[in-house]
Amino acid sequence: MTTFGASTVQGIGGVSFQHYLQQNIALCYTGRTVTMTNNGIGGETTTQGRERFDQAIQGRTGFVLILMGTNDAQAIVNKKMTLSETEANMRYFIEESLKYKLVPIIGTLQFFNDKGNQFFKNANFYVIAINRLYRQLAKEYKVYIADINTAIGRNSSLYQDNIHPNDEGYKLISYVWFDAINKAIEDKLLLIGLNQNYPNPVHGDTQIGFSLSQAGRVQIKLYNMNGAAVKSIIDEYESSGYHIISTNLTGLNAGMYIYVMEVGGRQLSKKLLIMK
Numbered sequence: 001m002t003t004f005g006a007s008t009v010q011g012i013g014g015v016s017f018q019h020y021l022q023q024n025i026a027l028c029y030t031g032r033t034v035t036m037t038n039n040g041i042g043g044e045t046t047t048q049g050r051e052r053f054d055q056a057i058q059g060r061t062g063f064v065l066i067l068m069g070t071n072d073a074q075a076i077v078n079k080k081m082t083l084s085e086t087e088a089n090m091r092y093f094i095e096e097s098l099k100y101k102l103v104p105i106i107g108t109l110q111f112f113n114d115k116g117n118q119f120f121k122n123a124n125f126y127v128i129a130i131n132r133l134y135r136q137l138a139k140e141y142k143v144y145i146a147d148i149n150t151a152i153g154r155n156s157s158l159y160q161d162n163i164h165p166n167d168e169g170y171k172l173i174s175y176v177w178f179d180a181i182n183k184a185i186e187d188k189l190l191l192i193g194l195n196q197n198y199p200n201p202v203h204g205d206t207q208i209g210f211s212l213s214q215a216g217r218v219q220i221k222l223y224n225m226n227g228a229a230v231k232s233i234i235d236e237y238e239s240s241g242y243h244i245i246s247t248n249l250t251g252l253n254a255g256m257y258i259y260v261m262e263v264g265g266r267q268l269s270k271k272l273l274i275m276k
Helices: 018-028 046-057 070-077 083-099 118-141 148-152 167-189
Strands: 002-005 037-040 063-067 103-107 144-146 192-194 205-212 216-224 229-238 241-248 255-263 266-274
Touching (some): 002 046, 018 167, 046 083, 063 083, 063 167, 070 083, 070 118, 083 103, 083 118, 103 118, 103 167, 144 167, 148 167, 167 216, 192 255, 192 266, 205 216, 229 241
Parallel strands (some): 002 037, 002 063, 103 144
Antiparallel strands (some): 192 205, 205 241, 216 229, 216 255, 255 266
């Protein structure tokens, strides 16, 4: 996995998101070894980053996490760059990643803390424009967005200065990257299976087995025959492999029900019968 960008990727004040992200991955994808490179250089614009991007991804596999553009916003305010240059550079990052069979994920930019600072207010105007551009490009190229801007918002308690996150902010950013990575894995790699519950008919407790080829967020809900959800059986990340969960259905009326498993935007369902 490659992380690429400017100072927020590099890490500031002795804190960064990479070690938190690696912890999240290790907990979810047990038994897998993931190497992560830090290719962040503080103060760079996307134009400067473009000169070293190919070297950063050379020989790498998997994901490329790209978080770059706040310095562009400042440069645009100072009339040293244009938004079209930022667009051309991000297109280059995406196209080069895809050319080398990598999976790019674009991070939206956090706001500057612009309280009482007109320059940062002006820069935030371009942060909004750049984030709109990044979302359009992600849709055009069918790649993934990690919406860091929405997660952090304008919560100044997550900042250590006017732009850089503190430790809590970096921890939150790691979760945003992690969710985007899991979405990509579920879309591209996940094969799922859902077994018939046992025992069936159910008098109280029953077990449901399911299999995942890759780790992913699993949701299983129970519906009555009118389509109303009557019980959430599981909603959490599970590792790859075969799993069995137990659930107690005491208290539900006798009759036919449907349990539905959702993983990676796909659904599988089975019927079960409750008897008293």
